[in-house]
Amino acid sequence: MVNKDKILVVDGVSKEYPGRSAVTDISFEVTKGSIHGFLGPNGAGKSTTMKMIAGLIPSTSGTITLHGEKVDPLNLELKNAVGFLPENPPLYMDMKVEDYLKYVARLHGMKNISQQTEKVMTELSLLEVRKRLIGNLSKGFKQRVGLAQAIIYEAPFLILDEPTNGLDPQTVFELREFIKRLSLEKTILFSSHVLSEVEQICDHITIIHNGRIRATGDLHEIHRKFKQGLVITLGIAIDETMPDLSRFGNYHTTHVTDLGGERQYHVVFEDDKDCRAEVGRFLISEGFHLYTMQVESPELEDIFLHLTEQKT
Amino acid sequence: MIWSIWKKEIQSYFSSPLAYVLIGLFSLITGVMFFNLLVTYSDGIQALPPEMSQQVSFVEEVVLRLFANINFLFLFFIPLITMKLFSEERRLDTLDLYWLSPVREWQLVIAKGLAAFFLIVAMLFVTILYPLIIWGIGLKDFSLLSTAYLSVLLNASCYISLGLFFSSLSGNQIIAALLSILGVMFLWMITWGGHLNSNYMVAEIFTYIGITSHFERILRGLIGTQDIIYYLSFLFLFSVLTVKSLGRRNW
Numbered sequence: 001m002v003n004k005d006k007i008l009v010v011d012g013v014s015k016e017y018p019g020r021s022a023v024t025d026i027s028f029e030v031t032k033g034s035i036h037g038f039l040g041p042n043g044a045g046k047s048t049t050m051k052m053i054a055g056l057i058p059s060t061s062g063t064i065t066l067h068g069e070k071v072d073p074l075n076l077e078l079k080n081a082v083g084f085l086p087e088n089p090p091l092y093m094d095m096k097v098e099d100y101l102k103y104v105a106r107l108h109g110m111k112n113i114s115q116q117t118e119k120v121m122t123e124l125s126l127l128e129v130r131k132r133l134i135g136n137l138s139k140g141f142k143q144r145v146g147l148a149q150a151i152i153y154e155a156p157f158l159i160l161d162e163p164t165n166g167l168d169p170q171t172v173f174e175l176r177e178f179i180k181r182l183s184l185e186k187t188i189l190f191s192s193h194v195l196s197e198v199e200q201i202c203d204h205i206t207i208i209h210n211g212r213i214r215a216t217g218d219l220h221e222i223h224r225k226f227k228q229g230l231v232i233t234l235g236i237a238i239d240e241t242m243p244d245l246s247r248f249g250n251y252h253t254t255h256v257t258d259l260g261g262e263r264q265y266h267v268v269f270e271d272d273k274d275c276r277a278e279v280g281r282f283l284i285s286e287g288f289h290l291y292t293m294q295v296e297s298p299e300l301e302d303i304f305l306h307l308t309e310q311k312t
Numbered sequence: 313m314i315w316s317i318w319k320k321e322i323q324s325y326f327s328s329p330l331a332y333v334l335i336g337l338f339s340l341i342t343g344v345m346f347f348n349l350l351v352t353y354s355d356g357i358q359a360l361p362p363e364m365s366q367q368v369s370f371v372e373e374v375v376l377r378l379f380a381n382i383n384f385l386f387l388f389f390i391p392l393i394t395m396k397l398f399s400e401e402r403r404l405d406t407l408d409l410y411w412l413s414p415v416r417e418w419q420l421v422i423a424k425g426l427a428a429f430f431l432i433v434a435m436l437f438v439t440i441l442y443p444l445i446i447w448g449i450g451l452k453d454f455s456l457l458s459t460a461y462l463s464v465l466l467n468a469s470c471y472i473s474l475g476l477f478f479s480s481l482s483g484n485q486i487i488a489a490l491l492s493i494l495g496v497m498f499l500w501m502i503t504w505g506g507h508l509n510s511n512y513m514v515a516e517i518f519t520y521i522g523i524t525s526h527f528e529r530i531l532r533g534l535i536g537t538q539d540i541i542y543y544l545s546f547l548f549l550f551s552v553l554t555v556k557s558l559g560r561r562n563w
């Protein structure tokens with residue numbers, strides 16, 4: 001039975017290329033009206049999955065259902081139902097911004113082309129560059145034009161592949177705000193490797209690594225599910241080596257950050273019993289220079305690193 | 313849909329210097345050719361005794377040669393026009409724009425083919441001056457000139473469909489252009505192969521597959537059904553091959 005709340009259902013999808021497998025048996029769902037974050041390190045299979053959902057490439061096995069219809073590169077019915085901003089937006093460098101957007105609208109069989117182009121250019125602050133060649137625009141403006149081509153034909157489902165990647169902070173902020181506004185009327189699948197960004201704007205996430213899904217669902221549920229006990233940041237001098245802390249319980253170190261002369265270890269104890277005082281006393285008694293001792297709430301970054309460091 | 317893509321392609325041609333350079337170069341070369349043919353013809357006539365000079369045909373020596381030369385020029389000009397049509401889009405990932413829209417592959421192939429054909433018509437339009445001169449000389453044969461134009465246009469459309477196919481195969485424009493040049497040369501060479509073969513059936517088949525015999529017949533105004541079938545099936549075959557090579561399922 002088709003669940004009407006699930007706008008997208010990816011079910012057991014694999015994509016094989018000669019000699020390698022890009023994604024293996026992935027399944028996840030996107031709920032109507034949500035911003036769904038799609039996370040994974042480079043080469044995890046994010047772009048391949050997004051291209052399959054957008055109907056650009058076929059899957060080797062499994063099914064993708066969008067609006068209750070099976071996605072297939074040859075299914076032209078769904079073409080106006082999905083807007084896609086690929087990592088490398090399909091822009092004609094020798095066209096003017098306005099002409100390009102009108103052209104895209106025409107390809108999708110829009111009726112009120114001028115009105116719609118005007119609206120999208122206004123929303124994405126493109127009016128000042130409307131008569132300029134796309135090839136002469138800055139990266140930020142090119143990305144806005146790329147986003148404009150994805151939304152101009154008013155598809156109810158948007159796929160945005162790293163839309164803020166490599167942009168200046170001001171443009172990132174503006175685009176992020178724009179995407180949040182878009183989510184009021186559209187469902188968005190959004191990939192990024194900026195985890196703080198995903199935490200800010202997404203309500204659901206899927207984590208993919210080495211072509212396999214590691215976790216998927218509501219962001220808060222994932223936080224709960226992967227709550228890893230007590231997470232402490234311990235900072236000692238950079239030339240010192242963190243001693244074994246297993247006397248305080250089972251633990252693992254997710255990542256290490258250097259801050260000047262200090263090296264911070266992000267340590268996760270499986271048991272969430274507060275053992276800070278004992279750890280602090282132990283480190284000082286062993287002669288370590290303890291600069292930082294802070295309890296962290298498990299962040300998406302910890303969950304992400306924990307999940308993507310697992311062996312396949 | 314085809315109209316929108318066609319218009320965009322034409323704008324793209326004329327927004328870069330390539331179209332102007334090609335049209336300029338083509339008019340220059342055909343102009344020099346026409347002048348040379350006229351001079352050679354009139355010099356030849358004057359050198360011959362009056363009773364023999366009547367046997368030298370102006371149509372054969374100037375008009376037909378001019379159009380045969382135009383056909384030769386297409387060997388280089390058409391691959392330059394068609395090379396970027398798909399290979400550049402493939403390299404820049406802009407074909408995704410079409411695969412994300414309800415445009416069908418055949419619509420894209422026809423629109424791009426017609427745009428390249430329009431550029432060829434624009435190039436040939438400049439040569440209309442020469443028939444006017446011929447007209448002025450006194451050769452008022454409209455049907456001769458129209459079949460001559462028809463013959464080069466038909467050949468051009470075949471070379472375009474071949475060029476489009478090779479452009480769809482490679483993301484590299486230079487490779488696409490080289491393959492198209494080789495493809496056109498091969499079409500000519502098949503006919504020569506037919507002339508050299510002693511087996512009648514093989515020779516006939518080779519001659520039919522090669523483009524030259526059809527071109528020469530139409531150039532001389534002898535349009536036959538077999539020629540029309542040849543051109544139509546050629547265009548159809550290479551358009552289908554291009555559609556298949558672009559195929560969304562190929563990726």
